[in-house]
Amino acid sequence: MCGIIAHVGTDRALGPLVTGLEKLEYRGYDSAGVAVKNGNGLDVWKCSGQVSELKDTIDTVESSATLGIGHTRWSTHGPPSDENAHPHTDESDRVAVVHNGIIENYESIKQILLSEGYEFTSDTDTEVIPNLIAYYLDRGNEPLAAFKHTVADLEGSYAIAVVVDGNDSIFAARQGSPLVLGVEQDGYYLASDVPAFLDYTDTVVYLEDGDTVEVRTDGVDIVDENDEHVQREVQQVDWQPDETGKGQYDHFMLKEIHTQPTSLQKTIEGRIDADEHVTDLDVDLDLTDIDTVHLVGCGTSYHAALFGSSILNRCDVSARAIRASEYDVNTGTPPENTLFVAVTQSGETADTLQALRQASDVGASTLAVTNVVQSTAAREADEPLYIRAGPEIGVAATKTFSSQAVMLTMLSQHIARVNETASRVNNVGQLLSDLRALPSAVDRILKSSDAGDLAQEHLDKNAYFFIGRGLGCSVAKEGALKFKEITYEHAEGFASGELKHGPLALVTERTPVFAVCADDCEKTVTNAKEAQTRGAPIVAVSPPSHKIVDTADAHLSVPDMHPVCSNLLANVQLQLLSYYCATELDRAIDKPRNLAKSVTVE
Ligand code: AGP
DSSP: OOEEEEEEOSSOSHHHHHHHHHHHGGGOOSEEEEEEEETTEEEEEEEESOHHHHHHHHTTOOOOOOEEEEEEEOOSSSOSOTTTSSOEEOTTSSEEEEEEEEETTHHHHHHHHHHTTOOOOSSOSTTHHHHHHHHHHHTTOOHHHHHHHHHHHOOEEEEEEEEETTOOOEEEEEEBSOOEEEEETTEEEEESSGGGTTTTOOEEEEOOTTOEEEEETTEEEEEOTTSOEEOOOOEEOOOOGGGGSOTTSSSHHHHHHHTHHHHHHHHHTTTEETTTTEEOOOOOSOOTTOOEEEEEESHHHHHHHHHHHHHHHHTTOOEEEEEGGGHHHHHOSOOTTEEEEEEESSSOOHHHHHHHHHHHHTTOEEEEEESSTTOHHHHHSSEEEEOOOOOOOSSSOOHHHHHHHHHHHHHHHHHHHHTTOSOOSSSHHHHHHHHHHHHHHHHHHHHHOOHHHHHHHTOSOSOEEEEESTHHHHHHHHHHHHHHHHHOSOEEEEEGGGGGGTGGGGOOTTSOEEEEOOSSOHHHHHHHHHHHHTTOOEEEEEOTTSTHHHHOSEEEEOOOOOHHHHHHHHHHHHHHHHHHHHHHTTOOTTSOTTOOSSOOOO
């Protein structure tokens, strides 16, 4: 969703600001803009549409400004338009603001400002911020004081960056929306996430909720929620700048599918003891005497949660996967001794954070299975469990699903071991050694997959159905989500046994059915046959020796490994299938319409 970049340094600021906007594009947006402070005022460029369109206007500009702010906007208050794009300024163009989040009390602030004669030109909540700063400036406050008074008046969630005409600082604040400071020799960056400035520096300071910051070329002053001046830890991120580029690939999604052998290796590294076949997760949280586990996430992360809950249940640990947006209505108060596991790639998904807070409030132990170090979920949970998949730029989650599922598999074995549950997942020795072999198995799939050819045969159908049972059901649901997300074709994932309870009415010769049979699933074979009898072409996603292959019209092959691994490999085949279908249909694969990488509104 919205992304912020700000820079103060000794060189021209426009270049890093525009690069930052390009790096933020993956979050999803519909308009973009920048503002810089020149010797004689503020210059603002903004438009609805792509960063490339903004860039066309800015490229002609000779600006020597060394300080500025930029923004990619995903519309909430008001449609995408030039007027609603950020930065927003006050009516006299003294103050420019970029904002991520929602100002809940903007209407009451706006009424007061209107009655004082301030004028508004956009539909946004954000526009109250520059006008409120102007209001305080007009009453004799210095810029820093005007900014602080304004922040004190705001309710809601926000990350804000501000430039004020005639002042050499960037002012910023964080409350409930991410904001990270990048530190380099001659300057600083502020951004919604690290990739925005990773080309320039990997030295970062993660700001805390309640922090207000003044950033100048020669230093930073951070004040916390108690109005105390504080030093925050300076850290190095271990993401490399080339991880945020497409490299040799046409799309980030394809790159991320192809880097799964490496990302999975990193997820597993040091967490499985080869000799004793035990997992070592280094979780500083007592996981004994857990009565139930709630695995909570949205979209792909929810499917990883479903996958994890199946494994936990197989280990005799009671577990439920719950959609984060349904957590409050569908769960009630979590029972005593509940372990709440937030599954979230970004660590910033509003629905998931809301559920995490709800569980924390009633005393549940909480873990965050996340990819982003120091993300809100990582910080708010009792303990983070980092999946270490590296930056994921494609809106469609691929490598992070695989890493989340592997992380949850290892967590399930850890919980089963410390609780000495009677039965751990079948054949745990094989599971752990197959997990170690998973990266090279993914590599083999990537080199041998027939998904590209199959995609050619299955374009232009009415709908696409994905079925599976147990672990295969989570893979089927994820396969369908991926397919609809990037092809814009209708796709649904079902528990295979459910097909005959309704969806079968939709089945025709123009609705291919992809049957995930990476497990011992006789019943899925029967369900696939029921669809085939009604004319549907059946594509088996299974080991070559599985009996469904005899029934199926086509086959995507996966190695015969432990079911956990074979199912994850089936998912890789389905990722490739979606990718190749979307390529043939010429879709915006990395930035599908209407979607954002990280959904920070409920
Ligand atoms: C998956 O391809 C989607 N981009 C989406 O469903 C995503 O998984 C969901 O929004 C949750 O995001 P999170 O993992 O960052 O919390």
